[in-house]
Amino acid sequence: MNARRTVTTALAALLLGGAQAAPLVLHGQLRGEVLSGLSVGIWTVSAAGQPQQLLATAPAPEGRWQLTLNQAPGGAPALQATALNWPGLLPTVQVSAPSQGQELRAYAFVDSNRDGQPGTGETLREVRLRDGERPLFLVWVDRAVQVTAAHGYQAQLQPGWNALSLQLGQTVQLRPYSGQPLSAQLSP
Template sequence: MKPASTAFLVLALAAGQGVALTVAGTAEGAGPDTRIAGFLVSPFGQPLQEIVSVPVENGRFRLEIPTTVPSARAQVSLTPQNVSWPGVIDPITVSSPVQAAELKFFAYRDQNSNGHRDDQEALREVPPMSSNATLFVTWVSGDVTVTASRGYQATLKRGWNAFLVEVGRAVAVQPFSDNEVVSVRLRR
């Protein structure tokens, strides 16, 4: 870990087929009004809808990602032209037509303590990492496999999916297991 002056979050993510996705962890250096949130994002990564957020209390938090279907405005038809996931480089293939929605993690200061983000509260994207791999979380409407160059292959099941993606000379994609620990850096 980096020096204590750099804020880190340690997340434990538990994902199982047919069960809720849970993100739990600790935060070093987070202010008393810091919240950790999961946002549905556009294909370009812009936050669309906060679906879950919790305060960091005593340096800890626990997010329960809802098992409900993402809103229609967050869903897109998954095509080779709109896959902008970590590690995906042309040529891209999508095995079957499905709808997809991506979840990204953000931190913000809940300045008015109302329990959700308001327009004046700045968002900071906090991508979860495990060693050199990035945690990627997506929802799909049906089973699908996405392949791309440099060995990228992700097989997704209907519902929420979590993967660790490591980009090097080849791209390694591994399903995220409930015993993995990832860290997120909060930038000031």
């Protein structure tokens, strides 16, 4: 009887969201001149694209970096079709179920005091991530949800971390991140 109770309790915890999403490992190479002490981090961003919460950071010696996203962002807003400003997303947008989610972006900074956090005078520069020839889009969601929009946009998001590469054209095609090293370019 105790074994059945233990299995039932474990199953209930999984169904109620007790299990954490698998970590997402990103790694890549910055192109161009790389300043000494440069670090790459992943931030949540506002609907206007402004960095908010730093989720992970890693040094980028000679432009090479690797970081792991494993802790869910705090206070993720509700995914509202009218408020989403994701790459490739054009009206009319539909969200399949009530959920919370957060867009993520990469930024670099010269970590002069080596504390893994941007300090005073350590300016953030956006890092454009590419999976092969395609731009990479990062989002965290609290549950499985589908986001659809014009031009064939269909994002099947799983609970936790989602990394999708985009191909923009007459239709928008999304595919999961391949896991290969990302090409990264610092914004001006």
